[in-house]
Amino acid sequence: MTARLLTSIGRLWTGSEIISNAAILISDDRIAWVGPSAELPRSVPGVVDDIVDVDLVENLGGGLVTPGLIDAHTHPVYAGNRYAELAMRSTGLSDAEISAAGGGISSTITVTRGTDPWTLCNHVRERLACWLQSGTTTIEAKTGYHLTRDGELADVRMLRSLENEQGMPRVHVTFYAAQTVPPEYFGRRSDYIDAVCSWCADAAAVGANSVDVNCEDGRFTEEEARWILNAGRRAGLLPRMHASGNHRGGAARVAAELGCASADLLHAATDEDVAALSRGGVAAVVTPGSALQAGTRPPVRALLDKGVPVALGSDHTPGGVGITSMPLVISLAVNYLGMSIAEALRAATLGGAYALRAPDRGAMVRGRLADIVLWDADHEGAFAWNYGLSPRRVWRGGDPVAL
Numbered sequence: 001m002t003a004r005l006l007t008s009i010g011r012l013w014t015g016s017e018i019i020s021n022a023a024i025l026i027s028d029d030r031i032a033w034v035g036p037s038a039e040l041p042r043s044v045p046g047v048v049d050d051i052v053d054v055d056l057v058e059n060l061g062g063g064l065v066t067p068g069l070i071d072a073h074t075h076p077v078y079a080g081n082r083y084a085e086l087a088m089r090s091t092g093l094s095d096a097e098i099s100a101a102g103g104g105i106s107s108t109i110t111v112t113r114g115t116d117p118w119t120l121c122n123h124v125r126e127r128l129a130c131w132l133q134s135g136t137t138t139i140e141a142k143t144g145y146h147l148t149r150d151g152e153l154a155d156v157r158m159l160r161s162l163e164n165e166q167g168m169p170r171v172h173v174t175f176y177a178a179q180t181v182p183p184e185y186f187g188r189r190s191d192y193i194d195a196v197c198s199w200c201a202d203a204a205a206v207g208a209n210s211v212d213v214n215c216e217d218g219r220f221t222e223e224e225a226r227w228i229l230n231a232g233r234r235a236g237l238l239p240r241m242h243a244s245g246n247h248r249g250g251a252a253r254v255a256a257e258l259g260c261a262s263a264d265l266l267h268a269a270t271d272e273d274v275a276a277l278s279r280g281g282v283a284a285v286v287t288p289g290s291a292l293q294a295g296t297r298p299p300v301r302a303l304l305d306k307g308v309p310v311a312l313g314s315d316h317t318p319g320g321v322g323i324t325s326m327p328l329v330i331s332l333a334v335n336y337l338g339m340s341i342a343e344a345l346r347a348a349t350l351g352g353a354y355a356l357r358a359p360d361r362g363a364m365v366r367g368r369l370a371d372i373v374l375w376d377a378d379h380e381g382a383f384a385w386n387y388g389l390s391p392r393r394v395w396r397g398g399d400p401v402a403l
């Protein structure tokens with residue numbers, strides 16, 4: 001067993017309170033003790049008989065420390081980019097016009113399918129490293145740009161294996177073959193839905209944690225989402241849903257009815273949706289970057305007032321926003337969505353842990369994973385000011401990350 005002590009932490013945000021002049025004792029990959037340095041016990045049973053015997057003491061010299069951040073919504077498994085399409089959109093072209101010009105999700109599907117697995121893996125590895133480098137120790141990562149059985153399963157395996165490499169964040173893998181109906185199934189969508197239902201067990205067998213369905217206009221109906229999410233649940237996957245990201249109502253209520261772990265985006269969620277999520281204990285994953293891009297605001301205040309657990313996500317996609325920085329997402333949550341710093345930090349830690357049903361992380365509490373960030377600031381207010389606050393140090397499971 002290895003015991004390390006981090007001392008002289010100027011300001012420690014544990015998830016529920018601020019502790020000044022704090023210390024953290026780490027035992028292997030877990031937090032063994034947290035509190036004011038002045039109250040550090042002489043011995044911690046099962047960890048060290050005498051605190052002077054710890055293997056390593058590091059003086060952090062002040063600064064702000066938080067739990068590692070959690071990004072609860074990302075789409076990082078793709079090849080190519082859609083910059084030309086984004087330039088077209090910036091001149092006012094509609095999605096239909098962009099699709100007619102060869103853009104849209106189908107262009108990413110074509111490029112991803114045509115990219116060999118090693119090249120794709122290198123792209124994804126580079127992307128995932130950006131999250132850890134900016135202080136995000138866990139991401140939810142969706143598949144969804146192969147939309148074939150073998151391609152989607154290879155994506156799940158790739159994500160599962162990448163998280164064990166040096167320099168990678170922890171990954172909660174979401175099987176997202178129900179992003180859209182691929183071109184070869186046009187005109188026979190029910191065959192695709194049957195196929196996706198049958199792939200759920202395979203995805204679970206190779207390590208997927210969740211299944212997601214896009215229940216938006218032009219994607220899957222509520223009825224189709226029920227089929228797929230129930231198949232996923234039977235296979236042992238946690239159901240989650242892209243819901244109310246546009247103006248079609250009802251999806252968030254279906255997410256609640258099905259007991260989804262999360263309903264995501266919610267740009268256009270109504271009071272009825274909020275009430276349903278609250279009754280169902282469903283996490284609301286809001287994505288300020290893509291909300292800003294869409295010119296909408298999810299009803300965060302209503303969600304918080306109704307006691308819905310709120311998580312934050314970057315919504316990194318090739319066709320939307322390229323954000324890999326949760327500190328930037330926190331800035332947007334505060335300055336664009338009107339969350340307080342404490343609410344946004346909580347959503348980016350404990351809220352994410354709840355959305356991913358990962359109670360072993362997201363707070364600086366004895367027994368949780370020692371995923372820890374020392375920020376380049378001495379107060380959490382810096383998240384509102386600095387659009388993309390940098391970490392000075394990151395630990396994943398107690399191990400320092402090379403920055």
Ligand SMILES: N=CN[C@@H](CCC(=O)O)C(=O)O
Nearest residue numbers: 105179214315317318319320
């Ligand atoms: N967050 C949602 N993203 C969309 C679009 C992805 C893309 O344009 O590549 C989705 O899941 O389908």
